[in-house]
Each structure stands twice: as C-alpha cells, then as structure tokens.
Amino acid sequence: MNPFIVQGYTLPELFCDRDAERAALEAHFQNGRNVVILGERRMGKTALIRRSLEGRAGMTIDLLSCLDLREAVEKIGWALLAREGVHNTRHTSLWQRFLAQFEVQFTADPATGAPQVGIRLGAGRSPQPALESIGAYLSRLEPGFVLCLDEFQQITHFREPGAEATFREWMQAFPAVRFVFSGSHASLMRAMFSEHSRPFYQSCEMMELKAVAFADYAPFIRRHFEADGRTVPDEVLEAVYRWARGTTHWVQAQCNRLFDRAGDPNLQDVREVQRAILASLQGFFGQIRNQLSPVQAATLTAIAQSPDGIPQPTAMEFLQRHHLPAASSVRSALHSLERLELVMQNDTRRWMLADPLFAEWLRTR
Numbered sequence: 001m002n003p004f005i006v007q008g009y010t011l012p013e014l015f016c017d018r019d020a021e022r023a024a025l026e027a028h029f030q031n032g033r034n035v036v037i038l039g040e041r042r043m044g045k046t047a048l049i050r051r052s053l054e055g056r057a058g059m060t061i062d063l064l065s066c067l068d069l070r071e072a073v074e075k076i077g078w079a080l081l082a083r084e085g086v087h088n089t090r091h092t093s094l095w096q097r098f099l100a101q102f103e104v105q106f107t108a109d110p111a112t113g114a115p116q117v118g119i120r121l122g123a124g125r126s127p128q129p130a131l132e133s134i135g136a137y138l139s140r141l142e143p144g145f146v147l148c149l150d151e152f153q154q155i156t157h158f159r160e161p162g163a164e165a166t167f168r169e170w171m172q173a174f175p176a177v178r179f180v181f182s183g184s185h186a187s188l189m190r191a192m193f194s195e196h197s198r199p200f201y202q203s204c205e206m207m208e209l210k211a212v213a214f215a216d217y218a219p220f221i222r223r224h225f226e227a228d229g230r231t232v233p234d235e236v237l238e239a240v241y242r243w244a245r246g247t248t249h250w251v252q253a254q255c256n257r258l259f260d261r262a263g264d265p266n267l268q269d270v271r272e273v274q275r276a277i278l279a280s281l282q283g284f285f286g287q288i289r290n291q292l293s294p295v296q297a298a299t300l301t302a303i304a305q306s307p308d309g310i311p312q313p314t315a316m317e318f319l320q321r322h323h324l325p326a327a328s329s330v331r332s333a334l335h336s337l338e339r340l341e342l343v344m345q346n347d348t349r350r351w352m353l354a355d356p357l358f359a360e361w362l363r364t365r
C-alpha cells in the first residue's frame with residue numbers, strides 16, 4: 001500500500017504532524033470556542049478537520065455544491081439523518097420535530113440497487129425553522145458536539161441575501177454546539193470573519209494553517225520509506241519540500257509517485273516525478289491562463305519568474321524588465337488576480353503565486 005495519501009484522510013499513521021493545531025482545536029472545543037480554519041489552498045484544512053473529529057462526536061458538511069440556504073439546510077439535515085438513522089430513538093420529541101420539517105425519500109441507487117435515503121425540505125417549509133430543529137437536536141447530543149461547515153465561503157454566493165446573518169444567529173442560538181468553519185477561498189473567508197460590518201465579525205477564533213515544517217515533514221517521509229526498506233537522502237527531501245513550497249498536497253503527490261518507483265529515490269527520480277505532476281496539470285493550468293486578460297496573464301507570468309516573491313510588482317524596474325504596461329494597469333490586474341486567488345502576499349508582504357506549481361508551470365513552459 002502506498003503510505004502517501006493524495007485524497008482526504010484515512011489513518012492517523014498516514015497523517016503527518018499537525019500536533020499543535022490539533023491541540024489548539026481541542027482546547028477551543030473544550031472551552032466552548034468556535035473556530036475558523038484559514039489557509040492556503042491544499043494545505044490540509046479538510047484533512048485536519050477529519051483527523052480532529054476522530055473519536056469525538058461531530059460531523060462535517062461540505063457546502064460547495066449548495067446554491068442557496070434551502071440546499072444547505074437539506075445537506076446538513078441529510079448528514080444528520082445519515083448519522084442518526086431514520087428510526088433513531090434518542091431525544092424522540094426533538095427528533096420528530098426535526099423529521100417533521102423534511103420529506104424523507106427512499107430510493108434505490110441506480111448503479112447498485114442499494115436502498116438510499118434522501119431528504120428535502122417539506123413543501124412550503126422555510127429553511128430557518130428546519131435549521132433551528134437541527135440545532136436543537138445537536139445541542140442535546142453528546143456535550144460539545146462539533147459541527148464543521150467546510151467550503152463555508154459558498155454562503156456568500158447564495159441566491160438569497162442574509163445567509164451570513166442566518167448562520168450567525170444559528171450559531172449563537174446553540175452555544176452547546178461547537179462550530180468549525182473552513183473554506184478553500186482564504187480571502188472570502190477572512191473577509192467574512194474580520195470585516196466590521198459583517199454578521200460573523202470577531203465571533204470565532206481564527207486558526208491559520210501554515211505548511212507543516214520541514215523538520216516535521218522530513219522524518220515522516222523518511223519513516224514511511226524506511227518501513228519499506230528504502231533510504232531517502234536529505235537532498236531528495238529538501239528538493240521535494242522546496243518545490244512544493246511546503247504545500248501538503250504537493251509534498252504528498254511527489255512522495256506518492258516516488259514511492260511508486262523502485263529503489264531509493266534520487267534527485268533524478270524527483271525531477272521526473274515533478275515533470276509528470278506538471279504534465280498532469282497542463283490542461284488545468286492552460287485553461288486558467290486562457291481565461292485571463294493579456295495584462296493579467298503577463299503580470300502573473302512575470303511574478304511567477306521569482307519563486308521567492310516580488311516586493312513591488314508595480315515598480316518601474318520590474319515593469320521594464322518584464323515588458324509590462326503602465327503601473328496603473330498592472331495594479332488593477334494584480335487586484336483581479338488576487339480576487340481570483342491566483343496571487344497572494346506572503347508573510348513578508350512579497351507577492352507570489354498562490355499555487356507554487358502554477359508558478360513552476362509558467363516558468364518552464
């Protein structure tokens with residue numbers, strides 16, 4: 001079995017580090033604090049949530065597919081139903097109140113014929129009372145039940161206005177439930193929880209998920225190769241980590257492919273694996289670039305040339321070196337690229353591509 005997972009979360013021994021984050025989350029849960037988990041794309045937010053919920057009462061709902069409050073409430077309701085079972089006998093009156101909000105449908109899985117349960121909000125029912133019935137039930141489950149809403153920024157795109165206020169009121173109405181909000185769109189998430197005029201302003205603890213430190217990742221990788229009777233030189237570990245800029249998913253993706261090859265991995269293997277990963281992303285990156293305006297594409301490509309970031313992409317010297325147009329055009333392109341989460345400023349306020357592999361792809365094309 002390949003010990004380097006590239007999807008979701010499976011076993012604790014295949015999950016690297018995050019001890020400090022898990023301890024911090026545990027302390028938040030124990031002390032009744034709700035949490036927002038922020039971080040760059042593919043850093044491991046969702047996997048951390050899954051790991052932290054292991055052995056504790058809770059559930060995670062991914063809101064990415066939901067277009068409005070109704071769909072979100074149906075998805076949360078469905079998760080609760082799947083967890084408790086239709087014939088649940090705990091807290092009977094609260095359970096009946098919850099079920100009364102929904103129409104439960106039994107269907108057969110078209111592929112396997114296995115019975116499936118689905119739920120929809122009952123005809124003429126509005127989402128708010130259903131949400132309230134879910135909160136009331138969750139409050140009576142195990143103390144400190146953890147409800148994680150992943151891809152939570154999706155509520156800012158809901159068809160109806162006011163979804164933020166609805167969720168904020170819901171959270172406040174049920175202090176016995178611990179809420180975790182997470183999302184892959186860091187700037188939308190940050191804005192929702194830190195802008196003064198928004199309902200969730202300063203209502204939660206903010207947890208920034210950074211890259212796993214090299215000092216923690218290297219022994220994890222080495223250990224899994226050694227368990228297979230193989231040795232990994234330091235230079236290989238460094239090359240893998242640096243190329244990925246520590247982004248968990250890209251470290252895992254390289255290790256997964258390196259493990260798949262025979263023998264002790266060397267730098268030549270690393271280069272081949274990196275080329276294969278970039279090749280697999282060719283269509284994806286090409287499509288993103290084709291959707292950009294010429295100035296946006298040129299600005300992105302220019303920034304990508306410096307893996308360590310650019311302090312001032314509108315400085316005359318930078319514009320001239322990369323044959324970019326006037327500073328005002330580049331500034332507005334930069335804002336658009338930031339909104340699209342394609343560029344970001346790092347801790348030292350240097351501009352860089354949000355995805356280290358996209359930068360590499362632009363550099364090596």
Ligand SMILES: Nc1ncnc2c1ncn2[C@@H]1O[C@H](COP(=O)(O)OP(=O)(O)OP(=O)(O)O)[C@@H](O)[C@H]1O
Pocket residue numbers: 005006007008009014015016017018039040041042043044045046047048183184185248249252
């Ligand atoms: N601590 C870890 N150890 C090993 N693999 C991990 C760890 N954390 C995450 N991964 C792996 O890295 C990948 C990215 O993780 P995950 O999907 O949790 O990131 P994310 O931050 O939620 O991404 P997105 O921003 O796209 O929502 C997954 O393939 C996951 O299996």
Ligand SMILES: [Mg+2]
Pocket residue numbers: 045046047150183184
């Ligand atoms: Mg995620």
